[in-house]
């Protein structure tokens with residue numbers, strides 16, 4: 001594989017900065033080395049950029065593109081709906097069918113309410129939990145990301161050394177300009193430490209506990225055996241609403257998400273990303289007893305584009321495919337090969353690495369010699385080193401997130417994974433001396 005160049009992308013991003021701030025439209029698209037990229041099209045597991053590079057893509061739009069970039073069935077379903085209606089400001093049969101599919105696939109989903117983005121769905125779930133319990137305080141965990149708004153952007157990417165003692169954490173805002181009082185009723189805790197959490201819940205004043213049931217955003221980490229079960233039990237005992245944020249894991253790690261795979265059912269769950277393969281769909285799904293509080297209209301939830309018909313048609317086509325027996329098996333196999341292959345490539349080069357998570361979404365953490373059990377365990381990750389690796393990898397035609405996550409699609413087959421692993425080995429040998 002020859003080394004690719006990205007000069008046109010770099011020039012375009014620079015020139016466009018006169019109108020589009022920084023040349024990008026999300027902070028997650030900034031700081032990409034050697035440059036943020038500009039794309040022309042996507043095909044299956046590949047993206048084509050304006051320099052003429054055909055890149056194997058593991059960004060997958062930051063998670064949604066689980067069926068790859070051009071799934072005929074999803075595109076045809078959306079096209080068909082484009083001809084008959086873009087937005088009704090009322091109901092369509094499509095949203096009822098989409099909700100029924102979620103209810104069939106997801107254990108907690110007795111009722112569903114669609115929303116515009118993962119961030120918005122999280123706001124609804126927290127508002128609902130507060131209304132139902134009549135309590136204000138919410139617990140979230142360090143390193144767990146639930147959207148970019150003031151109320152939940154706490155201790156998400158703070159350097160661990162600024163988080164204070166693990167038993168008495170200091171909550172840190174995640175953005176300049178953040179309205180600090182919006183976090184007044186948010187308590188942050190270190191994840192995967194059952195005793196501290198259970199003790200806090202016993203006071204009986206917590207409206208909701210929200211978590212990524214498997215941590216994906218900061219670095220592929222599973223709950224310790226028994227942790228989720230213990231939290232589930234104690235939330236039930238004290239009337240606290242347990243919310244799993246399945247924006248990444250939902251429909252991706254299996255048809256029923258992380259909750260099905262792990263065998264623990266929350267009261268509410270948040271879905272987005274893989275639910276509609278790139279179309280903007282998000283949802284709160286949960287127990288009827290909790291969700292039905294939305295029906296009397298006393299809890300405000302709006303959104304002009306909620307359950308937008310074209311997006312709903314795409315969601316149905318996507319979920320139809322993901323509901324088929326064995327739909328996730330190929331990703332399971334190819335993801336496992338990748339996890340093992342990437343781990344060997346670094347280990348054989350003498351570079352400490354921990355690869356964690358599900359085959360469909362895993363994270364590579366350089367520089368760790370011990371398995372982390374929460375965000376604080378990621379303190380020693382060699383982020384700068386990993387960025388050098390992803391930049392080198394891009395030169396070999398493979399696009400992976402600088403933050404360590406790898407997303408798989410049904411289109412990543414044997415040949416593509418073989419090619420990826422050769423690129424990984426080439427990139428590792430290029431940067432190895434800097435990473436040891």
Ligand code: PMP
Nearest residue numbers: 117118119145146147245247248
């Ligand atoms: N929760 C989790 C777990 C996420 O990963 C994300 C997005 N990365 C969000 C919430 C926010 O979703 P959105 O970007 O659709 O607002």
